[in-house]
Amino acid sequence: GAVVSQHPSRVICKSGTSVKIECRSLDFQATTMFWYRQFPKQSLMLMATSNEGSKATYEQGVEKDKFLINHASLTLSTLTVTSAHPEDSSFYICSARPGTSGGAGEQYFGPGTRLTVT
Amino acid sequence: KQEVTQIPAALSVPEGENLVLNCSFTDSAIYNLQWFRQDPGKGLTSLLLIQSSQREQTSGRLNASLDKSSGRSTLYIAASQPGDSATYLCAPDNYGQNFVFGPGTRLSVLP
Numbered sequence: 140g141a142v143v144s145q146h147p148s149r150v151i152c153k154s155g156t157s158v159k160i161e162c163r164s165l166d167f168q169a170t171t172m173f174w175y176r177q178f179p180k181q182s183l184m185l186m187a188t189s190n191e192g193s194k195a196t197y198e199q200g201v202e203k204d205k206f207l208i209n210h211a212s213l214t215l216s217t218l219t220v221t222s223a224h225p226e227d228s229s230f231y232i233c234s235a236r237p238g239t240s241g242g243a244g245e246q247y248f249g250p251g252t253r254l255t256v257t
Numbered sequence: 258k259q260e261v262t263q264i265p266a267a268l269s270v271p272e273g274e275n276l277v278l279n280c281s282f283t284d285s286a287i288y289n290l291q292w293f294r295q296d297p298g299k300g301l302t303s304l305l306l307i308q309s310s311q312r313e314q315t316s317g318r319l320n321a322s323l324d325k326s327s328g329r330s331t332l333y334i335a336a337s338q339p340g341d342s343a344t345y346l347c348a349p350d351n352y353g354q355n356f357v358f359g360p361g362t363r364l365s366v367l368p
Contacts, residue, residue: 181360
């Protein structure tokens with residue numbers, strides 16, 4: 140089956156520093172990847188849609204200058220949380236949709252990255 | 258804007274019972290709907306994907322139905338087991354662009 144990996148699985152950083160999270164599709168190519176955030180006991184909320192070779196599309200209320208997304212290849216998207224603060228502590232999950240032409244279809248999710256900002 | 262609700266929010270049952278989890282969504286113009294399970298502190302595991310043209314999908318003890326016109330989907334779990342304990346999320350795929358997740362149903366199956 141299609142596998143999506145995330146690295147790191149857990150990260151603790153100090154307030155004011157930046158953290159990069161990687162999302163990789165291991166056995167398929169994906170033009171489109173998605174980044175979600177999940178706070179404790181809440182459901183997943185879409186942060187942004189990452190498009191290979193173009194700018195990410197951010198959901199309303201998500202600061203694009205704070206959450207930098209780079210979709211450098213058809214198998215890799217990165218999310219950088221810049222100048223992290225304790226309120227950014229959350230569970231970040233990425234997903235990828237197989238295919239190189241966009242459109243509808245099943246999404247495959249990574250295992251998530253737990254970010255703790257002290 | 259798509260809104261998704263799930264009922265019940267939490268459910269605790271003895272092992273062996275058959276269960277029905279409900280998902281409702283406001284915008285019926287979807288391409289598909291996916292059911293996931295999430296274990297505490299973990300990522301998502303895809304359970305079933307139903308295309309908009311389909312009425313139901315089955316995988317083992319799981320059966321999901323979709324009534325797109327009424328904005329409803331149901332996940333049926335037969336002969337529940339303690340290993341089924343998790344949070345179950347439904348996610349209609351809106352206009353083929355992204356998922357909108359429901360708040361989830363937290364299931365606990367007691368041995």
